[in-house]
Amino acid sequence: xxxxxxxxxxxxxxxxxxxxxxxxxxxxxxxxxxxxxxxxxxxxxxxxxxxxxxxxxxxxxxxxxxxxxxxxxxxxxxxxxxxxxxxxxxxxxxxxxxxxxxxxxxxxxxxxxxxxxxxxxxxxxxxxxxxxxxxxxxxxxxxxxxxxxxxxxxxxxxxxxxxxxxxxxxxxxxxxxxxxxxxxxxxx
Amino acid sequence: xxxxxxxxxxxxxxxxxxxxxxxxxxxxxxxxxxxxxxxxxxxxxxxxxxxxxxxxxxxxxxxxxxxxxxxxxxxxxxxxxxxxxxxxxxxxxxxxxxxxxxxxxxxxxxxxxxxxxxxxxxxxxxxxxxxxxxxxxxxxxxxxxxxxxxxxxxxxxxxxxxxxxxxxxxxxxxxxxxxxxxxxxxxxxxxxxxxxxxxxxxxxxxxxxxx
Numbered sequence: 001x002x003x004x005x006x007x008x009x010x011x012x013x014x015x016x017x018x019x020x021x022x023x024x025x026x027x028x029x030x031x032x033x034x035x036x037x038x039x040x041x042x043x044x045x046x047x048x049x050x051x052x053x054x055x056x057x058x059x060x061x062x063x064x065x066x067x068x069x070x071x072x073x074x075x076x077x078x079x080x081x082x083x084x085x086x087x088x089x090x091x092x093x094x095x096x097x098x099x100x101x102x103x104x105x106x107x108x109x110x111x112x113x114x115x116x117x118x119x120x121x122x123x124x125x126x127x128x129x130x131x132x133x134x135x136x137x138x139x140x141x142x143x144x145x146x147x148x149x150x151x152x153x154x155x156x157x158x159x160x161x162x163x164x165x166x167x168x169x170x171x172x173x174x175x176x177x178x179x180x181x182x183x184x185x186x187x188x
Numbered sequence: 189x190x191x192x193x194x195x196x197x198x199x200x201x202x203x204x205x206x207x208x209x210x211x212x213x214x215x216x217x218x219x220x221x222x223x224x225x226x227x228x229x230x231x232x233x234x235x236x237x238x239x240x241x242x243x244x245x246x247x248x249x250x251x252x253x254x255x256x257x258x259x260x261x262x263x264x265x266x267x268x269x270x271x272x273x274x275x276x277x278x279x280x281x282x283x284x285x286x287x288x289x290x291x292x293x294x295x296x297x298x299x300x301x302x303x304x305x306x307x308x309x310x311x312x313x314x315x316x317x318x319x320x321x322x323x324x325x326x327x328x329x330x331x332x333x334x335x336x337x338x339x340x341x342x343x344x345x346x347x348x349x350x351x352x353x354x355x356x357x358x359x360x361x362x363x364x365x366x367x368x369x370x371x372x373x374x375x376x377x378x379x380x381x382x383x384x385x386x387x388x389x390x391x392x393x394x395x396x397x398x399x
Contacts (some may be wrong), residue, residue, distance in 0.1 A: 020203035029195045059194050064399065066198045068339040071208040071269050084270035084396050092398075130189075145189055145197040169201050181398060 004114045006031075011078040018069065029062065036061050036086060039111045043090055049097055057093045063177045064089040083108040096181075132179045137172035140165055212334040213266055219330030219354075223323040223361050231319070231365045245369035248291050252374065253363045256284040256382075257356035264331050264353040267346045268338020284356075299370075303360035310368035313377045319365075320381025321388075324351075324358035328389055332396060340397050347393010348386050355382030 010028055017025030040057040044050070049057075065085055086110045123179045130138055136158055143154045155165045227233075259280040266277050299307055310316075331350040340346035359378050361389045368377075 017202045018204040022199045022202045025202035026195065026199035029198055033191060033195065055191060059189075059191055060192070062194060062198065064339070066201070068270065068399065070204045070206065071210075071338045073209070073269065073272075076271075080271035081269075082271070084341070085339055088270065088339065141197060143195040144200055147197065151200055166201065166203075169197070173198065173201060177399070 007079045014078055015074050037110050047094055058179055060093045061086055061089045067177055127177055129179045133172055133175050137168050140168050141172050194325020208338050215330035215334045219327035222326035227361050233364050233398045240249050249363050249374055252284055252287050253360035257360040261352035264349045267349050268335040268340050270339045295371045307370035307372040308376050310373040314366055316377040317381055319362045321385050322356045323361050324354040324385045327357040328354035331383055335397055339399055343397035344390050344394040346397050348390035351386035355385035
């Protein structure tokens with residue numbers, strides 16, 4: 001698939017996602033992750049961050065894309081929007097890891113246009129970050145991410161309404177992003 | 189947590205409740221209304237505004253401050269959106285600036301040099317210095333809040349633009365009361381008030397606009 005067809009597919013998924021289509025959103029996030037990983041790996045290499053941090057950076061960027069997706073104007077192409085978010089978050093994240101970095105926007109665009117070769121990795125800081133959340137937010141995050149439960153199951157188990165679970169989940173994700181910011185700053 | 193787990197988690201929160209543009213418009217409207225009500229309930233509109241509004245200086249004052257408010261607010265709106273070019277919106281800020289320079293030149297050419305000092309000084313400069321920053325508080329809070337929902341590349345700069353926009357809005361509101369009409373007064377006291385708000389916006393922005 002060439003670049004523009006791929007971008008159109010991403011835009012279509014994102015449009016559906018913003019209207020509440022979780023499956024489309026899942027496709028979108030799955031599709032962009034290999035690109036994010038390849039950009040993050042390159043930058044971590046370049047600025048001497050250990051490879052173990054790559055996945056942290058990827059997850060932080062994913063969180064940022066998620067929390068800022070309301071700024072994408074559906075009438076505009078998704079590529080430049082995504083590139084700008086990724087670039088800013090990448091700089092921010094590496095900087096907080098103690099690296100003085102600059103990332104040209106062209107590089108991000110190019111990586112988004114290339115075909116990534118993906119090797120997944122795991123390790124996460126998010127686990128430690130989760131400790132910073134309070135219940136029921138932490139419980140909800142654990143239940144959905146680790147347990148693989150849906151919103152409804154989680155709501156039934158915690159005896160909450162689905163709406164309340166959704167709101168708590170959204171707050172938890174915002175909270176995680178804030179924890180990332182403050183944690184790194186506190187650690188230098 | 190594996191990245192796939194995080195993706196599962198994010199996907200469950202797919203629905204976007206409020207779009208950025210929507211937040212911005214609502215917050216801005218609230219901020220402007222609060223400041224307008226604040227002016228009306230304290231100083232009120234200038235008593236002889238009905239006659240004065242037809243004089244060129246008053247028209248110039250109302251028009252210029254409104255032009256600054258609109259161009260700076262538009263830039264503030266765009267600065268929170270990633271991947272959008274700010275160039276043309278930033279260039280429109282030259283419109284109020286060049287209008288001001290033309291106004292100053294015109295004023296200097298019609299007012300005798302001996303009266304320039306009095307024109308700059310005006311009568312109520314301390315009111316202007318107090319009310320422009322005061323009337324900008326609500327719009328500044330509204331705009332900063334909105335940009336916070338966005339993703340500005342440079343928090344300090346975004347804060348400064350928010351301050352400039354809020355200062356412009358406050359000036360455009362205060363102009364309906366202000367009894368000093370000389371462009372020289374405008375260039376001096378309004379500018380100081382607006383710059384104070386811009387600096388404050390930049391300082392606050394550095395803290396609150398990180399994401």
